[in-house]
Amino acid sequence: MRLFPFILSFFLSGIGLESAGQSNCSLFKDPRCALACRLYNASDSFGQGTRKCQQYLDSAIRLCPEYAEAWHEISVPYLKRGDFLNWRRYMDKAVELKPWLYLGNRGWCRYKFLKDYEGALSDLKRLDTLLQFEPGPSGDGSYDLHIVMALCERELGHYPEAFAYFSKGIDSVYDKKGMEWIGNYDYLHRAVTRIRIKDFTRALSDLDKQIVKFGRYAETFYYRGIAFRATGMEEAAKASFEKARLLFTKDGYHFTDPYCEMADAIYLADIEKELAR
Amino acid sequence: MDPYLPGPTVLVLLIALLLIPPHPVRAQQSSLVPKGQAEGRILPIDSIPDEVGDLSFDPSRDDPAFSVCNIHQVLQYYNTRSYYNDHKKEILAYFLNGFKEGSDRKDQDGYLTIRFIINCKGETGWFRVLELDSSYHAFHFLEKISGQLLELTKQLKGWEPAAYKDKVYDSYQYITFRIRNGKIIRFSP
16 A cells, blocks of 8 residues: 555645535545545536446545445435435445434435335434434425424324424424424425324314415415315315415426425325315 | 546546455445346446446347437436326326235335336336345345236336427336335335
8 A cells, every 4th residue: 555645645636626625625634534535525526326426435435434424425326216225235334424414314315215104213213312302404404304203103103293293393493493494394294194183173273374384385275175175164175276276287386306206295186186076 | 628538536546446445335236237247246336337227228138129219318217307206196006906915925025116217209118126125135025026016017108208398318217116015005206
């Protein structure tokens, strides 16, 4: 390894301009890890999942096996492309090295990409304890992880546990920080959970709050229609389904995600079916 | 300078790759490379395809009548709006209606993923099956499960090619079946 200082100096002179600068490599004391950091930054010059990008990250890992960020980054294209075996092999190493940083990400990915509700909960509960019950946001920033935990519990049929996590992710956040810190989908998910246990009054209350938070999702009015119809308010239900159709097809939004179907997302056919009743 | 051309940095990187021992994880990096190439062997990182997850024609299992319009530009399903995302409800109903469960499958737990290409004409081919147990370890489902899901996927028609700005493209798609006791309990993505 006598060539190492030469390689190091060559790398340091060549990579600087290519670096996207995501990480501050001067924080690394070990020169091999500082070099790995620069490779990690330089990998950003290539498309995610390309051979060159993976080569840079692979080299970073080999230079600095304790570099959790590189283990995580090399795992991502495997996840997005359905190769969960290799995703876990890399991701697990990132989690092993920095559980406080990657347990939440792994749990969220298990929820989102694999609907592995049991596994996601296992990761997120561990993180919740580790971070003293402030697990932070999901990997894409869409959710407080307490909401993801609530959705996992709900899908497993554990409704009391689901509501306990909804309360942490919604009510506690509202009390501490205000409405602007509530997620864009949170009230709707809790409303759907209440509909599942036939608590239509509280479901409608949550849907009202969802409209205050953001009132242009077709889902909000679709589920409002479901709750109205279940409580015998047929005219209100029809008006709500009509509004859902309008928002879905013309001047609103519905739940979409480029990677995976979102929880509680609806299709136009769902609205049409209710309107045809 | 074109950033995609190999420069001195890459050349030195390759020297470094020769000097640094391979990491054990690469020995297990096998799932999307042709069968037999990866199992039990260390794969040099250079041997991975141009892109993670790329598929290529295998005459031993692929229909020679299926062709990709432009092998150099196969999109991922998430690069554009995909047919799957917009028609998931019908696709899942198709699998649930077509899949025949058995009573002798109590130990059949895990994830079965089928990855394939939808070409620019909306035809599908180059199907690959990836199988994991519920702890994410390599696993082989009974042929009556994996073979059945593979056949159903091959027979599923009506796909539309990925489109962007009025132009159609080949694209990769995958479907993952969560199986418990031999029954399909969830789908993703």
